[in-house]
Amino acid sequence: MSAQTQSKTDFSTDPNANKGMDFSTDAYLDMDLLRFLTCGSVDDGKSTLIGRLLYDSKSIFEDQLEAAESASLSRGDQRMDLALLTDGLRAEREQGITIDVAYRYFATPKRKFIIADCPGHVQYTRNMVTGASTANLALILIDARHGVIEQTRRHSFITSLLRIPHLVVCVNKMDLVDWSQETYDKIREEFEEFAARFEITDITFVPMSALTGDNVVNRSQNMDWYQGPSLLHHLENVHIAGDRDMIDPRFPVQWVIRPQGDEHHDYRGYGGQIASGVFQVGDEIIALPSGMESKIKSIDIGGVPQPLATPPMSVSIQLEDDIDISRGDMLCRPNNQPTSGQDIDAMVVWMAETPMKVGKKYTVRHTSNEARCIIKNLNYRLDIKTLHRVEEAEDLKLNEIGRIAIRTTKPLFYDPYRQCRVTGSFIIVDEQTNNTVGAAMIIGETS
């Protein structure tokens, strides 16, 4: 296999590659941000794809290329290993695997991109879930020679579980199947059939070869039967502004800003990040859990007034009335409130070596709130390979997913995860080790 050698040659001989993007100052200041997730294993050509995106957008520098080259040579490789550009930790380099989520960055004049590069194997489900939690879009790689495999189904399921709004299925290595439309159509059909069971609203398919660059940045000359955009064109243009919930105002209070000293002695601001919805000066609000109502007197960032705030802005809000509010409280609208409750039904991904035990007490962190909880019930474990429910399950082990019922020591102010990822998610913390051991997505109240 000469994949890496060849891809390197491609990079250095392509006269249009790595010329640099034309960033005018104004354009750069008008860019938005897309966070996406790549899932797949080394064999899918994921490293090659990321390498090409980074290289073609000029995000790999010469000294980094040289470092990867010399590391390959000193390890005795015959060719430069492109994975060295992306696999950061020494343990990973020595074992030739990717064990943790790595974040990569590139930008085009239209957008800045953050890639959460996740390992693909089943034992790294927790890493993929971690990367997925902040992503707006997921890239799933399929090797055109192998079609939809168990791993593809698993990755698609996690994408839907974490409610990543956009999915791109990259049917890669088309060069190895003679750029065959028939092969591509068959894979696409198969994928659509099983994905119909998941809640994925936006799926785009791109036939490509990361190795040769076909349909990665530029449209392929080899697949004139494909009329869609190249991958990068899609990443630059997919509509993400609509992913934000502008309807349901939720503001978890993170920190109370109360200056000492005479100059600002009347200032009492509530610092936090807008979870969803729009807050405007003059809006009527209610504070939870107290139920006290007031109006927004001002919104500012670092003392500079703002007329309104949308997610995910971090702002400071002052109210007309002096009511008692502290960290963990939530501001919302009197006629649009989250559920306030202690009995919660949720899907959980277990992330620790020590299994989750029914009846055990943990700490939960939810928005800016913290509470203790007890796991009251494990309804079922979901077999991530078959997607069957295993109702006789007694615990959840590392990387297992299940539906649980918890009771918290005090009310949480939450929405279903499908409505709001911020107010609908919580993490579970082991009280002995202080480790984050579970990631949970709220379904609703337990019935």
Added chain:
Amino acid sequence: MTSATEPTGASSHYKLTHLKALEAEAIHIMREVAAQFEKPALMFSGGKDSIVMVRLAEKAFRPAKFPFPLLHIDTGHNFPEALAFRDKLVEDIGERLIVHKVQDLIDRGDAAEDPGPFPSRNRAQIPTLLDAIDKYQFDALFGGARRDEEKARAKERIFSFRDDFGQWDPKNQRPELWNLYNGRHRMGENIRVFPISNWTEMDVWQYIMLENIEIPGLYFSHKRDVVKRRGQLVPIGDDPFGPRDGETIINCTVRFRTVGDMSCTAATDSPASNLEEIVAEVAAARASERGARMDDKTNEAAMEDRKKEGYF
């Protein structure tokens, strides 16, 4: 503050640019640390990243004072311009600065100069930092490190835990999901927090431009005495930063992409004299920012090793 906080480039208040999204994330992280820890501090070097961190702290906590001091680990190898800038900034913002000196630990015998004729003080920074943590009982330290700087950083969490010895264990990191940060820690443990983890060098420069943030003149082109050493332009100053045997001092127009110690920061041959020109230069650059840091070149896993020992 006189900064521009209106969304830029668009008439709508609803549009969120990438810089505003990154800013919002950083402010959230800073407030989370203030709420979850007893004694945080903000590592301040006088470099552009830590200057941006100060601006972000203003956004998070003004009109109140910062709920933490600034901490400078002073290697004694600083550019004089960087120190002058530091002192002026601290006075302007009216915040507390703690300076902890590598030289004091060397004098006490608690840190040693690296062997060799022209040692860098990178390694001696480690015991100095740990000594400051011990003395002031800091449980959280903000750092301006970014994940795009170096491969070992690409996998580091925003809340990065250190044990009693200040060591980082890359294989035993806490999962970090959504915007939920788990800061629970035992006595003696502390964390390093990187609010601008997701920023790139380009983002930092653009933010400096957008916010009109003052930075040391070292970043802009100026005439300076340098020598060519191992293919790099090395600044020449007072002893011990004079020229070595056989080196010829040349005076040329340079600037610095990164401001570290004089002993290990190379200059860039560049005419960029304002932020617009710097941004254009960064966009066209062929070498990474840390490529100008001689300390990372020692070996391929250099950064990972130093991090494990407690380096930032």
